[in-house]
Amino acid sequence: MDLNYYRTLIAVADDCPVSASVVPPERGGRLTxxxxxxxxLDGDPHVLTQEDVLFETWLRRQEPGERSANEVARLRDAFFSKPQACLRASPLPKKYGWGLLFDAEGRVALCPMESDAYRRIVEGDGDGVTVLKAMRSRRA
Known part of the structure; x- marks a missing residue:
């Protein structure tokens, strides 16, 4: 089953607390x-899919250690055997002002909410890009 988005912008949530994108801070010396x-995504725009980001996020937050390609494949299969929240629930568009822009192949890049590209897409001039809002942090 394909969980990826194509030609889609996940726009910042309506209750996002920032007016311009910010780099997420560390907490307790660790990455959140x-x-x-x-x-x-900042280092490799339009390389990873939503599935890659979700799995790699989970994997990088596990105990460090060397893993074989077979073990990583097994862990990925196990990870996706259970329902996963999509990137609409990511803190990047919910709290930090980053839109997530998916290309025609489903690869994602950061799109700062203050950028011209973000504004054009949200205003409907996105050349066929679907706009979905990130999930709100609180109920309306």
Whole structure:
């Protein structure tokens, strides 16, 4: 089953507390989920899919250690055997002002909410890009 988005922008949540994108801070000297995702996407735009980001985020927050390709594949299969929240629930668009822009192949890049590209897409000039809002942090 394919969990990826295609030609889609996950726009910041209506109750996002920032007016411009910010780099997620560490907490207690460790990267948060938002920090892990930001590093992955900031360093490699339009390389990873939603499935890659979800699994890699989980994997990087586990106990460190060397894993064989077979073990990683087994862990990935086990990870996706259970329902997973999509990136609409990511703290990046919910709290830190980062839109998530998926290309035609389902690969994702950060799209800062203050950028011209973000504004154009949200205003409907996104050349066929579907806009979905991130999930709110609190009930309306």
């Amino acid at each position: 989920v938002a920090g892990v995702q930001h590093r992955m």
